[in-house]
Amino acid sequence: MSDTTVKMRDIAKDLLDKGTVHYIIGWEKGRFSNQSPPAFITSAAHADRLIWDEYCLASTAKYLLDDKFPAGKIGIFARGCDARAINRLIQDGQINRENIYIVGICCSGMKDPATGNTADKCQHCTHPNPIVYDILIGDPVPETDKPERFKAIEELEKLSPDEKHAYWSKQFEKCIRCYACRNVCPACNCRECFVDQYRVGWQGKQNNLAENQLFGLTRAYHIADRCIECGECARACPMDLPLMELNRKLIKDINQLFGPYEASLDTETTPPLAKYHLKDLEEFM
Amino acid sequence: MSQCKCENPLVPSVVTVLKIVEETSDIKTFHVSTKDGKKPFTPMPGQLGMFSLLTVGEGMFSVTAQGENHLEFAIKKCGMLTDALHEIKPGQMMGVRGPYGNGFPLDLCKGKDMLFIGGGIGLAPVRSLIKYCFEQREDFGKIDIIYGARSMNDLCFKEDLFENWPKERDTNVHVTVDSGDENCPCHIGFVPAFLEEINPNPQGKIVVLCGPPIMIKFCLQSLTKMGFTDEQVITTLEMRMKCGIGKCGRCSIGSKYVCLDGPVFTMAELKHLPNEF
Amino acid sequence: MKTIAKSRINEALAILAKESKLLVPMKVNGISKYAPWGSEGTIQFEEVNTLLPPKDTLFPHTEKMYSYKIANQEITELNIHDDSAPQILFGVRPCDMQSIKCMDDVFLTKSYVDDFYKNKREKLITICIGCTKTAPTCFCDSMGVDPSRHEAADVQMYDLGDSYGIEAQTEAGQTVVNKLQELMEDQAGDPTAVSCTLKVDASGIPAKLSTMFEHPIWKEISRKCIGCGTCTYLCPTCYCFDMETTNNGNEGYRFRCWDSCMFSEYSRMAGGHNPRPSKNERIRNRFLHKLEFFNERYGKNLCVGCGRCIAKCPVNVDITLFIDKLKEVAADEPV
Numbered sequence: 001m002s003d004t005t006v007k008m009r010d011i012a013k014d015l016l017d018k019g020t021v022h023y024i025i026g027w028e029k030g031r032f033s034n035q036s037p038p039a040f041i042t043s044a045a046h047a048d049r050l051i052w053d054e055y056c057l058a059s060t061a062k063y064l065l066d067d068k069f070p071a072g073k074i075g076i077f078a079r080g081c082d083a084r085a086i087n088r089l090i091q092d093g094q095i096n097r098e099n100i101y102i103v104g105i106c107c108s109g110m111k112d113p114a115t116g117n118t119a120d121k122c123q124h125c126t127h128p129n130p131i132v133y134d135i136l137i138g139d140p141v142p143e144t145d146k147p148e149r150f151k152a153i154e155e156l157e158k159l160s161p162d163e164k165h166a167y168w169s170k171q172f173e174k175c176i177r178c179y180a181c182r183n184v185c186p187a188c189n190c191r192e193c194f195v196d197q198y199r200v201g202w203q204g205k206q207n208n209l210a211e212n213q214l215f216g217l218t219r220a221y222h223i224a225d226r227c228i229e230c231g232e233c234a235r236a237c238p239m240d241l242p243l244m245e246l247n248r249k250l251i252k253d254i255n256q257l258f259g260p261y262e263a264s265l266d267t268e269t270t271p272p273l274a275k276y277h278l279k280d281l282e283e284f285m
Numbered sequence: 286m287s288q289c290k291c292e293n294p295l296v297p298s299v300v301t302v303l304k305i306v307e308e309t310s311d312i313k314t315f316h317v318s319t320k321d322g323k324k325p326f327t328p329m330p331g332q333l334g335m336f337s338l339l340t341v342g343e344g345m346f347s348v349t350a351q352g353e354n355h356l357e358f359a360i361k362k363c364g365m366l367t368d369a370l371h372e373i374k375p376g377q378m379m380g381v382r383g384p385y386g387n388g389f390p391l392d393l394c395k396g397k398d399m400l401f402i403g404g405g406i407g408l409a410p411v412r413s414l415i416k417y418c419f420e421q422r423e424d425f426g427k428i429d430i431i432y433g434a435r436s437m438n439d440l441c442f443k444e445d446l447f448e449n450w451p452k453e454r455d456t457n458v459h460v461t462v463d464s465g466d467e468n469c470p471c472h473i474g475f476v477p478a479f480l481e482e483i484n485p486n487p488q489g490k491i492v493v494l495c496g497p498p499i500m501i502k503f504c505l506q507s508l509t510k511m512g513f514t515d516e517q518v519i520t521t522l523e524m525r526m527k528c529g530i531g532k533c534g535r536c537s538i539g540s541k542y543v544c545l546d547g548p549v550f551t552m553a554e555l556k557h558l559p560n561e562f
Numbered sequence: 563m564k565t566i567a568k569s570r571i572n573e574a575l576a577i578l579a580k581e582s583k584l585l586v587p588m589k590v591n592g593i594s595k596y597a598p599w600g601s602e603g604t605i606q607f608e609e610v611n612t613l614l615p616p617k618d619t620l621f622p623h624t625e626k627m628y629s630y631k632i633a634n635q636e637i638t639e640l641n642i643h644d645d646s647a648p649q650i651l652f653g654v655r656p657c658d659m660q661s662i663k664c665m666d667d668v669f670l671t672k673s674y675v676d677d678f679y680k681n682k683r684e685k686l687i688t689i690c691i692g693c694t695k696t697a698p699t700c701f702c703d704s705m706g707v708d709p710s711r712h713e714a715a716d717v718q719m720y721d722l723g724d725s726y727g728i729e730a731q732t733e734a735g736q737t738v739v740n741k742l743q744e745l746m747e748d749q750a751g752d753p754t755a756v757s758c759t760l761k762v763d764a765s766g767i768p769a770k771l772s773t774m775f776e777h778p779i780w781k782e783i784s785r786k787c788i789g790c791g792t793c794t795y796l797c798p799t800c801y802c803f804d805m806e807t808t809n810n811g812n813e814g815y816r817f818r819c820w821d822s823c824m825f826s827e828y829s830r831m832a833g834g835h836n837p838r839p840s841k842n843e844r845i846r847n848r849f850l851h852k853l854e855f856f857n858e859r860y861g862k863n864l865c866v867g868c869g870r871c872i873a874k875c876p877v878n879v880d881i882t883l884f885i886d887k888l889k890e891v892a893a894d895e896p897v
Contacts, residue, residue, distance in 0.1 A: 180876050339807070524831065
C-alpha cells in the first residue's frame, strides 16, 4: 500500500474525528483493479476505504456543487487538476472557499484503465501539484513544459475546410447526447444548462448530426476561456469523441489573440473573454 | 384529407373545436367533435384523452363531460402547450386520441352514497362521474358534493354547482372559497376544514377525492379521523404523461403506469405504491 | 450439427443481404455497434459484445411518427410514417436477445400494441451467436441468461472454432437456414460451455427491494453518480422515450426519441414540481425499475447482465456491487 494511501486515511480519520469536516471526498477501489472511482467518507470508521493509486482518474471537485450550503465543512482530496477545478468553481461564484477543506495530493499521472498506459488527460498536465490546498501530501512532482499541447490542433489546422468538416461530422455522428462531458466538466456549472431550457427550445432531444454538433460546439464556446484542460470530458465520453481537441483549439486561438493564458491558476485573474484592453487585436472588426 | 382513421395508438384523430367556455381566468372547457360531427371516442367516467395542438405538442386531460356527439376537456393554463391552447378559437382543428386510463370503478360505487370532494381544477376529472351518477340516478344513493377554490373567480363549472346539481334528487352541493368578502354567497374556508364541519357519516359511502396534493393530504387526514377506511376513498392522480399507453415510462410509479393502471386509484392501492409524492 | 465454415461466412452474409437489410457487429469510427453489412467499418465477430446495443434496430434513437400540414385552422394532412423493412440481425448475443424479449413485453403487451415497434419486429429475423468467452464485466448467467444460446432467436449459431454450428429455432429461422444450404456441412461438434467470471446472487432481490424504498443505501450509492445518460443509452433494455414535435411554420412532424430517467427534467411536471428532484431518487428509481418493478409487472428482470454500464460509467457505478451490497444489508438497518 502506498505511503500516500496511508496518509490519506490518517488525515481523513483525523479530520472526521475532530469534526473539522463532516464528510470527505476521495477515491476507493471499484470491483476491478483498474477502477478507483470517487468515494464519500462520512465517518472515520470508513476511512480505510480510501485509496491512492494510478486509477484515481475521476475528478472530485464537481461534487461540491451537490452541496453548496453544507451543514459543516466538506473535505476534499485534490490533485493538480482537481485543485484548478475547485478554483474554477470558486471563481464562477458557485462555491465558497470557506466551506471546503482541501487536502492536496501531488500527482504523477494516472493510467488509462483500458491500456495501462498514461491516461490521455495526464499527458499534457502542466500543474501536477495542486495550486490551492489546506494541507499537502505526496512528493512534489517536477513541472515540465508540455510542447505537444497544441500538436493535435496544429495537425487539424492543416486540413482543408472540407476535410475538417468531414472529420468533425464523423465524430459528432457518434455522439449519443448522454451529457457525460457536460456533467463532469467543472466549467459547466450553470444552474440551468441551455440544453434543458425547454420553453426556449435551443436544443431538442432528437439524435442527429445537426443537434449533436449544436450541443458539442455550443458547449465548447460556453466554456472556452474557462476550460482548465483537465480532460475529464474526453475521458467520460463513452463514444471517445476527441473533445479536448475542440477545447484546445479555442484555447490556442485565445492565446494568440489575447496572450498566453491558463485558466484557474488562481481565483483573481479574470478570464480573457470577460475583459478587454484597448490594445486588443482589431483586424477582424 | 381531414380525418385520420388511425388504429395506431400513438397517432391522433382529427377533431374540430366547437365551443370554448371560459370557466375562470385560467381554465377553459373545450367542446370537440370530429369533422362529421361525431364523438371521436366514448370514454367511461374518469377516463382521459390526449389532446394536441399539432404545431406545439400533446397533453393528457380528463374528459370532463360528453354529449351524444361531442367531448369536453377542461384545461388549466400552466405551461407551453396549455398557453397555446388558451389562444385558439372555435373552428380550430386539433388532434385527440383516447380514451385512456382505467376510469372510475363504477361497480364499487353502485348502490352507495357518494361523497365528492374537489378542489380547483380537480373537479374536472370528477365531473364526468358526477354527471354519470345523475344520468343513472337510481344506481346511486345520496350524493354530496363538496367543492372549493381559491376565490369566487376560481370556481369552475359554476352553472353545474349553483343551478344544475342542487336541483337533483337527494343531492347536496357545498361550495367554499379560501377567501372572500361579506358579499360572498357561499361558505368561506379551506376544503378540509369545511369537510370536518359537514361531518359526513362514513356508513355505506364512497369518497371521490381530487385536487391539489396538499388538499388531498389534509382531507385524507380528516376522513380517517371521521372513520373512513382507505378502501372507501378513491382519487385520481395527475402525472406528466407522454405516450398515454403505458410504455414510455414517464408516468410510472413503482410497477404501475398512471396512464394505464390509473389514474384512478383507491387510497388502499396508493399506499402500496412507492412513496414518490 | 449443420455448420458453415468461418472461411465461407462472407458468402453466407452476401446471400442473406440479398433480400433484407443485414446488420452485423462492426467497428464504425472506433465504436462497436450493429451496422449494415457492406457499410464503412470493420466486421467484428470475435468481440464478446458490441458497445452500442442492437435495440435501435427495433427502437431507433430518434423515430419519426407522423407528419402533418396545416392551412389556417384546418389540418390538411396527417400521415403516419412507416419505414419498417425486412431486417436480419446477425450475431446478436444471448444477453441482447433477452433484451429483445424485454422490449417485446413492453411494446407488444398490456392493452396496447405499439405499431412502430411491431412493424419492425415482425420483419426482423434474429440470428444469435452463442458466446465462447466472456468479458470481465459480463454477468448474464447470474441474471438468468445462458451465454451459449437463446431459445427466442430465429436461428441459433455456435462458434465451434473453424466453423459455426447453425440451427433454426423458428419457421422464419428455417427460411433463412434453407437459403444457406449450399454452404452447410455436417460436422460433429459441441459448443464449449462458458460461464461468466463475474457472479452475483440475484435471487430474492425483487422481494427484498420492495421493503427498501426509504433505505439509506440509495443515498450512499447515488452520491458519485454524475447524472449523465450513459448507462441508460448503452443499456439494451432501457426503453423510456419522449415524444416531441418539430414544427416549421405550416408543417412538421411528431417524433419519439430515447429519454433517460437519469436527467433531472424527466419527472418534472407542468407547474414545476419534480417528484424525483435529486440523484438519490433517480438512481433509486432506476435500480428499482431494473430489479423490482419490471419483475413485478412482466415477470422478468430488466437487467440482462451485459455489463455495458459497468464498463462505461465515468465513475464506475456498478449494479453488481449494488446487488452484492443488497445481500449484506438488512432491509431495515442502516448501511
